[in-house]
Amino acid sequence: MESAAAATDRRGRRAGSMLRSLDFSVLQQCLHCGLCLPVCPTYAETGLERHGPRGRIALLRAVALDELPMSATIAREMEYCLGCLACTSACPAGVRYAEIFEAARAETLRTGVLDTRFRRFLRAITLRGLFLRPRALRALGVAMRLYQRSGLETALRRSGAFRLLSPRWRRLETMAPRVSPRFSHRLIAPREAPAAEPPRRRVALLTGCVQDLIYAEVNRDTADVLLAHGCEVVTPPVQPCCGSMHAHNGDLEAARTLARRMIDLIPPGSFDAVISNAGGCGSHLRHYDRLLADDPAYADRARAFAAKVRDVHEWLVGTGLRAPPAGADAPPxxxxxxxxxxxxxxxxxxxxxxxxxxxxxxxxxxxxxxxxxxxxxxxxxxxxxxxxxxxxxxxxxxxxxxxxxxxxxxxxxxxxxxxxxxxxxxxxxxxxxxxxxxxxxxxxxxx
Ligand code: SF4
Ligand code: SF4
Known part of the structure; x- marks a missing residue:
């Protein structure tokens, strides 16, 4: 087996697999102190070392060092991990678990150890299909809205037809969200300015994919709150997915494609901030710099973009929160x-x-x-x-x-x-x- 030192390049990255291309120092940061274990939900479920962050890091380090192959067992372990990052907050050594998690999921995809025909089909339809094409995603949303509002959904539920589905799909059917009556581009103009004052700042508002389809009114609310805080709000009517779902599921190539599209659509130099109201999207958008670090055409802009990303709460508080006046009818x-x-x-x-x-x-x-x-x-x-x-x-x-x-x-x-x-x-x-x-x-x- 080659030594880690011999296989690292000057940037500390190892050639070959996704885990080996990760900066090796990230995998070496873990001190094995175990302080992350009490906050890890999957470790709390089983109490097994391999179901906690410390065990997972040890396994992945062994894969990066070629001491273990990337097997279906290790890949399933990483699929069992929520990617919740509670371990990151608890870790005194500052282990960058998000990077390890994404590299491990990418390695799963690259090696195909969990691949089945069904998984490949699902990936082609979702990550490589709908979530790369915002208009197609909205078209699906319109179809779902019709299905839900025409009475067909209720009729099918009453008929018992869903009993033919497997328990997993039956369960998902009961979870099917209600599609928004109108999507974000019908609720928010591409550019809106505060009515009562000249704009203090210019921000771009990200509408997201799930937020746009299911909770589009949250985007309208976000625009209203930003306007009330003196912001000019620019909301491109058609926006690409931020790519977080792709990165979390190992498809870093698609995640990079989407990041480039987002940066082209929202040039960071034109805005004081890029506002996200979705915790998952915002977390990923802040890592565009890492995602595109090796792309000479985008690396600088990706860094500038990531630096402009703000969660809406953070932005409001950071720029001076304007509390709504207390009216007599404010419900407790x-x-x-x-x-x-x-x-x-x-x-x-x-x-x-x-x-x-x-x-x-x-x-x-x-x-x-x-x-x-x-x-x-x-x-x-x-x-x-x-x-x-x-x-x-x-x-x-x-x-x-x-x-x-x-x-x-x-x-x-x-x-x-x-x-x-x-x-x-x-x-x-x-x-x-x-x-x-x-x-x-x-x-x-x-x-
Ligand atoms: S991301 Fe969450 S589930 Fe995964 S190891 Fe960390 S704390 Fe546990
Ligand atoms: S808290 Fe950090 S350093 Fe300690 S075992 Fe967990 S990941 Fe390793």
């Missing part, structure tokens, strides 16, 4: 804040959303036990690990019920969909789930 609301993993651990944004909520007249923030614990959404985790996803969701729902809140506020569409599903299943439909900026925008409109 007990609000529990759920932390999206990629907002909290991926972007380090924890205080700002609570500050935004606390500024809303009538809102009382109540403590949500384990607010940082993953809700089980984690991209396509519900599809790949339904049992674990369900257990995490049940745990989240139990904590929400214990908090005694009227509203669960959050900052990521995946979490919103997941927690709405969990509360519906638990019969707790009186508890509303809403994006933080939606609550803020409603207070502005009341005022």
């Amino acid at each position: 609301l007990r609000v529990a804040y759920h932390e999206s993993c990629h907002l909290r651990h991926g972007q380090g944004v924890a205080r700002a959303p609570r500050q935004v909520l606390a500024a809303i007249p009538g809102v009382t923030l109540v403590d949500l036990p384990e607010a940082e614990w993953c809700c089980g959404s984690a991209g396509v985790y519900s599809l790949t690990q339904p049992e674990t996803a369900d257990r995490l969701l049940d745990r989240k729902v139990a904590n929400v019920l214990a908090a005694g809140a009227d509203v669960v506020a959050l900052g990521n569409p995946g979490c919103q969909l997941q927690i709405e599903t969990g509360l519906r299943r638990a019969g707790a439909t009186r508890i509303r789930v809403a994006h933080t900026v939606t609550l803020f925008a409603e207070a502005l409109r009341r005022a």
Whole structure:
């Protein structure tokens, strides 16, 4: 076996596989202290070393050193990992687990150790199909909207036809989100300026894919809140996917293609900030610099773009939060804040959303036990690990019920969909789930 030192280039990267092309020092950072274990949801599930960050890093390091082949067992282990990055926040050594996670998923894809015909088909339809073509994705959204509103969905459910599906697909069918009546480009003009003052800043608003299809009104709310903070808001009507889903599922080539398209569409030099209201997207957008570091045509612009990305809460607080005036009709609301993993651990944004909520007249923030614990959404985790996803969701729902809140506020569409599903299943439909900026925008409109 060749030594690690002999195989590293001057940038510390090893030739060959995706794991070996990772800066080897990233894999060497782990001190084996175990401080990440208590925060890792999959380790909490089984108590097995290989189901925690420390064990996973050890396995992947062995693969990078050619001590172990990239096997289906290791790939499944990485599929079991949520990618929630709670371990990153807990790690005193600053292990960059996100990089390791993405490289491991890319290695899984490259080696094909988990490939089946069905997986290849799904990938071709989703990652390489719909999520590379925003217009096709919206066309699917329109078709789904028709299906849901025409009564066909209800009729099929009543007929019992879905009983023919496998349990996994039946479960997914019950989770199918309601498609927004109108998508973001029908709700937000390409350029909007504040009515009452000259713009203080110019920002680009990202509408996302899931957010655009299912929660487009959250994008309208975000634009309204930014306008109320004196921002000129530029919202390109057709936007590419940010590529986070591709990167998390190992398709780094497609993720790079999408990053280039995004940078071409939103030149960072033209804006004070690029605003994201989705924790998962924002976390990925901040890494465009790493993603395109080896692309001479884009590396500089990718660095500039990543530096301009701001989560909407962080931006509002950072530029001077303007609290909505307290009206006599502000309804008293007990609000529990759920932390999206990629907002909290991926972007380090924890205080700002609570500050935004606390500024809303009538809102009382109540403590949500384990607010940082993953809700089980984690991209396509519900599809790949339904049992674990369900257990995490049940745990989240139990904590929400214990908090005694009227509203669960959050900052990521995946979490919103997941927690709405969990509360519906638990019969707790009186508890509303809403994006933080939606609550803020409603207070502005009341005022
Ligand atoms: S990303 Fe989450 S599930 Fe994966 S090792 Fe880290 S804490 Fe555990
Ligand atoms: S906390 Fe960091 S250094 Fe300690 S075992 Fe976990 S990953 Fe390694």
